[in-house]
Amino acid sequence: MTDSQATPLLSLRNVSIALPKGADRALAVEDVSYDVFRGEILCVVGESGSGKSMAANAVMGLLPKGVYTSGGEAIFDGQDLLQLSEKQHRTLRGLRIGMIFQEPMTALNPLMRVGAQIAEVFEAHGQFNGRERQQKALALLTEVGIPDPDKAIRAYPFQLSGGQRQRVMIAMALALEPELLIADEPTTALDVTTQAQILELIRDLQQRRGMAVMFITHDFGVVAEIANRVCVMRYGQIVELGEAEAVLKHPSHDYTRALIEAIPSDVIPEARGAETDTPLLEVVGLNKVFRSKGGLFKPAREVHALQDVSFSLVKGETIGIVGESGSGKSTLGRCVVRLERPDSGTLSLSGTDFMHLQGEALRRERHRVQMIFQDPYASLNPRHRVGYAIAQGPIANGTSKGQAMAKAKELLALVGLDGTDDRYPHEFSGGQRQRIGIARALAMQPELIVADEAVSALDVSIQAQILELLEELKQKLSLSLLFITHDLRVAAQICDHIVVMQHGRIVEQGPAREVFLAPREAYTRELLDAIPGREHELADA
Amino acid sequence: MLYVRLITMRLLKAVVVLFMIIIFNFVLIQLAPGDPAAILAGEAGATDEEFLRQLRERFGLDQPLYVQLWRYVSGVAMLDFGFSYRQQMPVLDLILARLPATLLLTGTAFVLSLFLGIVAGSLAAARVKKPSGSIIMALALLFYATPLFWVALMSVVLFSVYLDLLPAYGMYTVGAGHTGLALVLDVGKHLILPATTLALFFMAIYTRMTRASMLDASQQDFVKTARAKGLKNSVIQRRHILRNALLPIITLAGLQAGQMVGGAILTETVFAWPGIGRLMFEALQQRDYNLLLGIFFFSAALVILFNIITDLVYGLADPRIKEGS
């Protein structure tokens, strides 16, 4: 499909981009060269901090303040984009190079109607008159597959869903039929089913228009789904560049191989036999409704976050709660640890009623269920040394300070952070903080640990390490785990049992192998089908 | 329409707040030393018990406190704010006679400060790190730090005494008998100094706020989107950044509009502006309770009114609130 003999549409030659003083390294991108050809999708892949989107921003002339290109050239249609003045760049942007971004929630002006924002593209380049612009916008919205485009054109961004907004972004980027589309992690913030739709749309449009797409992502699944060629980056340098098939199947570089291996595979472990049959956690008919109070302009609302949810967990077992955003999976986790109080149903822990506990009684029982949180940056108090952060739970429960601190040191060693107890959280990386979070949960010697999207915010290689650690701890300490995640591949790797949720209800539950390999419900199948790169991997397996 | 119902609800809430304010102020003022009758008597230059007794009886000051409060509250419910002890006029008449002057002064100062503040703030935001931007911010800080009354005094000395350009006090030229356009111009001329003085401080606030808010907004993702479209910088500044930056300014402006009534006390005193702020200060010194309560009531009502207007304007400016569901 790629004609390597043709002249590239965009050609990056020895591009270096400098970071401002005081950053963790001098160059964001170092001596990078790659080409983008007409009619191909080039995926630039890397973990956070790899500098994968810097070059794209330089091409657009949209580098953040303080960041500047320190060498090389980017030839687009015969001119070096890195030498253009702001004004020259401006005539190119939107017209010949379009760009879409990661966060559809914030990338649209909240105060302008969708139609007006699309029409602005024409206005910026002096094309058409007002009426025509609206008509064009409508046509574009239809093309990107927004339902009810007549209404959508008059809508404000907040009235659209995330996927719809990303479609609007795409419509905007494609309005003037640019030759090059830069897509900077356009699906990362989306649910897995939506992601599949958007990926399909991009591939579709690219083929129909024959344009070039530079697709920046961290997810090899996405790469497998969409790429013609792949450029793998690490620490600002290219580690591997080549045809997608070749790179995915036969990665030549260790790092690429490590990345691809780190993706949890669908090789699903056998469920381990539970130690006993007596359930540790029993959830029966749980309901939870959130009510928002009305304000001057908004009427009161009710959201049924949990409806008649029942399942049980036996000691030593790991249950995965999976679902997309809004499925109620996090609410369920928060109810189990009693950060929320369910409205009705029963929630019992080793036979004791955990649902009706209140105040001081609840406080005394809390140590039995602990939680590992999603955001490694928010889960540790920036003002407390990590040793104390771990020890304060036992201290609050009556352990002497000296004992608790000693125990904290032990736990830090256990999670692989020996001798770091007197450091502050900001001295640790995200993965390390997640280890501290695990140590903190363990310090309470809980009967049950709820892990709420515990690895979602981490890079894939780090994700693998944390999952490994959890696996190891599970064995060593025979932990019982309630593992909440949106990522079915992660769930497949660690869980014995899977509960699939949608709109606050349980859609399907059963042993992990059954749910993944022989799903009974359509929704479960839909979820599984939407996993990017799945076909590739299955073919691989 | 939804609007009507919501405004009705807000007004109902306002009534409750106003009622609380009446009680609060009533109690507060009772704590003040000094018997209004004694002060009136003192002003008369001579007193005897008979005179004091007459005064107390006349103004109901001989009644127990709860009776006085009840009388006052039930009066207010029928828009009867009582009688000013000292000015010998119904409180409502006095306030309504002075209110337009204060509204003119604060209204002008408000519009002036908001307009200039937003313009200066946007300029400063667009010229971050340039000398012109720094100069704007330095001036704003200077105005912010300068005591209002001091500026007022200095401007009288400069513009009225030494330069003789503008009238130093009052609202219009007494005895000139201007009517129509001449009167408007005359009042306008008198308005310049007090309105500007009052506006300077608030302008400084809006300038700083606008700049900060614009810089904040310029960090938002949609600005990058706008740039990716190839829009001109000036269009981005105006249409995307400024519009979004205005939202917090609307909130602030709503709060400040109420505070301006307080700031007007100083301005009105120095410039002899016949407004409600000056009336309040005089009423306080003379323990003219009914008048003081009335003024407090009206200024609180103004603040609440401004808050409601602010909410409405905010609702118009932010579709998320207007059309949110």
Place this chain on the structure above:
Amino acid sequence: MSFFARFAQNRGALIGLIILLTIIAMAILAPLLFPESPWRMVQRPFLPPMEVDGFPLGTDTMGRNVAAGLMHGAWVSLLIGLVSTTVALAIGVPLGAIAGYYGGLIDDALMRFTEFFQTIPNFALAIVLVAIMQPSITSIVLAIAIVSWPPVARLVRAEFLSLRNREYVEAARLVGQSNTTIILRQILPNTLSPIIVLASLMVATAILLESALSFLGLGDPNVMSWGYMIGAARTVIRQAWWLSFFPGVAILLTVLALNLVGEGLDDALNPKLARERS
């Protein structure tokens, strides 16, 4: 980068700090340099600045040394600014913390209470309070505190609202820490930087408020404050400009310095913001 290095990066903040330290030095050195009471009538009235040795800023309407008044006034202005801010914090921080942490009905009630105070124009309320309590340092400090706590409460509440569902707070709740411990040890320390910044600006506002009260004749008659000096000199502004000029400049500089320092603190305490702003 160290805290001070970050602070010193903002040149305005450094200038502000130097001015502020000078003023503090003035306040401390006043009793040494001018041991006599600033109220003492020591020379003929209306002596212009630099005319007679020992009277660099001249004398006032009654022949009192303006320089002495200015130095002693620094102490009073700073004291009133600091104490009233402390009192305002003592009211606003607990209210805001409780409202923000507990939410619900408690929040509703406390915020209504706060709004109520914001419904009465600040300056008017301050005047009434001082008049009712009769002017003295105590009544002025109280009045200023009473009109300036609501923004503190709102700020602290907003911070608590955003922090109370932070994961580390939830973690603390899960390990069984009590509400008091969570408020005091987990959340409050993390709200300190915006509070410190706000406090530095409040000191400035308090000094302005005190001067405005004194200007209207509601100052404490036993202490020589800058606001008093302007108020007293306002009637003779035509004959003796220096009498209101110097204290006016002193207030201006102090307020300016506090604002600059406040901005510097903001930059230093919120390094991320600072980078965006510059």
Place this chain on the structure above:
Amino acid sequence: MKTPLALAIAAAALSVSTVHADEPRHGGTIDTIIQPEPPGLVLGMIQNAPTRTVAGNIYEGLLRYTTDLEPMPQLATDWEVSEDGRTWTFHLRDDVSWHDGEPFTAEDVVFSADVFHRELNPSARAVLQHIESIEAVDDYTVEFTLDEPFGPFLISFEAGTFTMIPKHLYEGTDFRDNEHNNHPIGTGPFKFDSWDRGTVIQLVRNDDYYEDDLPYLDGINWHIIPDGASRAVAYENGTVDVLPYGTVENFDIPRLAELDNTCMTEAGHEYFSPFAMLWMNNREGPTADKRFRQAVMHAMDREFARDVLWNGLGNVPLGAFGSNARFQNPDLEPYDHDPERARELLDEMGYDGEEVRLLPLPYGETWTRWAEAVQQNLREVGIEVRTEATDVGGWNQRLGDWDYDLAFTYLFQYGDPALGISRTYLSTNIERGSPWNNVEGYENERVDELFNEAATAFPDEEREALYHEVQEILQEDVPVGWLLELGFPTLYRCDVQDLVTSGVGVNDGFKDTWLDR
């Protein structure tokens, strides 16, 4: 024997009003200032200074007084007293009409004095208590009968005390709610025109005034400007031509007085003779000790206060009786500024540094400065003073409750010791709740006796002897501090002629004023 005094008095009045050689001219409106804004304009119902100043041109009394406090004819052309000093007969002008056209008659006099003022006016009541009856003999003759001779009787007919009020508009109504209160009707040379609250009060010429040719002016505009500095500017930029007392701060007066075409007079206050005093609480604390009070008198530098704060205007008083007061004893030993003597007295009494509280008078900058000066004077002789600022309300309350140690005030002397001086020292005048009576709590039986006898003694020689004796006692006891006989200056453009023509000239002088332009 009935004594026709009027002729001699009329001659005296002439000598006051005809200082200028030029013939008075008609025309012109005069702009002046009233500070503070009066609460209302009906004299008798309201008697504070600004009301008197404005309404003194609308209303009139039976008599006026020269700057030497001798009576002059006004609504009464002449008067006589019976030999026993108990019956006074006044003959009224027969050509006077109210501003609404109704004729002025003896019925109006009886109504005003006996009904209106008896009900509303405390200062009139002080005189009325000595009056047995008031009768209209015919339309233009009124007879007052006293229960015994009352020394100051004849000096009580100034417009501010016994204002003539139109009976036909007020009789049988609730005086305070009378609709005419907002549009006062008098007999005076100017008629009320309009009052724009907070801005200006305008009076216009009464074209039907009974005195030929008078008044010369077409009208008066009383501007209301609440800030002292602004008032000074108003004079400088020519908006106003006359600055009555109290309208600009004392510190501004020397500067304004030096402006071109500017004249100054202290006249027109003789009737009131404002006397500044320092209340000293005789009941408790250090101030209860006579030696402490004497020490305070020696500690205060009253000349400094006069020269620096009051621009050298006014008199440092010898003792309780001001220099304008009748029957002053010139042989008293004065209290000089003598800090050494003050310290000796304090040592002698064994003053232990107990703090005394000083209340300044909340009437503006000069008074505040004065309190600061006195505080400093007292501190320098070793007295611990703490100033407690109050506003008018607080000041009234504190004095009324006797909750003070030292407090500033000033009192009018009203021409006769029996009206203006004895009230401060009589023990019968000790009563809580008023800041104007014997607030210091001084009790001395002999002083009471002397004052009471002197009030009703007849003729004047007898009164003089009694008053001289009382002054000697007071000089020793120092019940209050005698600070200053205040000189209130009026500033005006020199081409404003005949501005002050009587002992209450600041209130009724515009009658004769004309503009030499």
